[in-house]
Amino acid sequence: MRESVAIVVVLYKAEMSVYHERLLEDEMVTLVVVDNTPDRDLALKKDRLIYVPLQRNMGIATAQNEGIRQAECLGCDYIIFFDQDSKIPERYSEGIIEEYKRIEQLIPNLFLLGPTIINGRTEEEYKSTIHKDIWMTEDFIRRREIISSGSCVSLRKIEEVGLNDDSLFIDYVDHEWCWRAESKGFVNGITLKIKLAHFVGQQEYRIFNQLVIISAPIRYYYQTRNYLWLLRRSYVPRQWKINHGIKLMIYPISFPFKVRCWRAIYVQMFRGLKDGLLNKRYGKSRSGSGIV
Template sequence: MTNKIFSIIVTFNPDLLQFADVLEFHLNTNVDSLVIVDNDSNNSLEIHDLIQKLTKKKSIIFVNLTKNEGIAYAQNEGIKKAFESNCTHIVLFDQDSKIPHDFVENLLEQENELNILGYKVGAIGPVYIDPRTKNFYPLIRIKGIFIKKVWPERESEKNIKASFIIASGSLIKTSTIKEVGLMDDSLFIDCVDIEWCFRAASKGYLLFASKSTEISHAIGDKRVRSLGREISIHSPLRRYYMIRNNLILSKIQWVPLGYRARIVFGLVLNVSIHLFDVSFKKEYVKFTFKGILDGILNKKGAYR
């Protein structure tokens, strides 16, 4: 069966010059179509005009949402377009993801190798490098109540098994999505990829990050060292979603015990570290406690 690949890029108020540059990278890859889903950006008309200029190079489907329902909802809209076209795989991307021309071929090749070895691959993505520090991000492997950080540069295996992978750059078969289900759009943003990976794992799928390809990916607004650890500093609103959604995940049956323990025991430490390092303490305290409360009460959707 011939592979048919759709790349799905979600946009929200992108810098048009930077996004045009990102699109040039994607247009040079071996995918059948790009699906651009815009989350009600202020410059959605300009995004549409930019896409119109580029459609001669490759098929581009533009989905213009009239309300920002969150990244998971937008990803699902793109996935549905892929379903309509009967494609075999989708690849999810953020609006700033620049990729090499052989990115998709590399992941398809590694997925095929893993399938031949008998692995049930749920998703396979690249390894990620922080553009600010030039360091690899670790992967997380959970066994029971224990959590292990796996550093790509120290691993001999080309395809590293992980408990979850970052959504941006992940290659997933559409048949897998149909079995596992779409992204949980009630989470709005943050932890969406983690929840989906745990749900896939509960159905026997495995997640991999392949050293065959890399993506430069910045997590958080900046990275700082605090109490001997390197952490990402996020905006108060993003911290709200991270705290709330992790607490929601702690109550889901297919989320591993080790991750639940990490949520509970890590909450106090992470809150303390961020309060020590951020300059916007008053606003941060407000969003932190709102996130804790809404997480306990299981309030979902957009912040309100």
């Protein structure tokens, strides 16, 4: 008997796509759509579709947690997460679940399993120039952190690790979850057998062979603030603290020469710096709203 699967998609000022609707062709799948768009209720009604309008932007962490709670109520075995703009290949959910079960037999403490992420702009695989791949099986590479889009996890393991950290709102939510899982003895990683195209940020360029991804200005508030918060947590890898701190100091130097909205980014970084140092917990930046 096949296991039941909940697929959680978070919307923000976007509609359901044909890729999301196609997921319902699998009778073992329930699609949970959590809507972060302020003052909106799409009143979506379909078999095996649960629509949760939050009526305001609560952040990706809270929205995904709501999806997890819905999956728990349904008694699902696995959860798959997708971004609103994910272009999902046919039979993806079946494939990633089969991979999860196969790898879990070899690595029982598997927590999050992600696909191999392909850059939607260049069609090249995203690879770190700093971290070396750690092969644990022929097709499974252990990763310190993976992005949530396309990832799969067993619901019973979430009970041990806990939900996403709502206070982070958006940036590093998936990273923190991976690190917390590792601190509890779990392993995260990607499978080479499943691929997913993903668009990260609004622009990208390279400095000294390092890929610089430019996001909307509001995201730099959360990146700066959350980095300062995560510095204080013992389970966050020291290497990430050092490397990311260097990036936050060095990369912005290039913004005036590469990025049109560099002034707005600097303003958001300053506000994030102030709130991160003072440990102020705003649900979102006072000067901006939401996920872009």
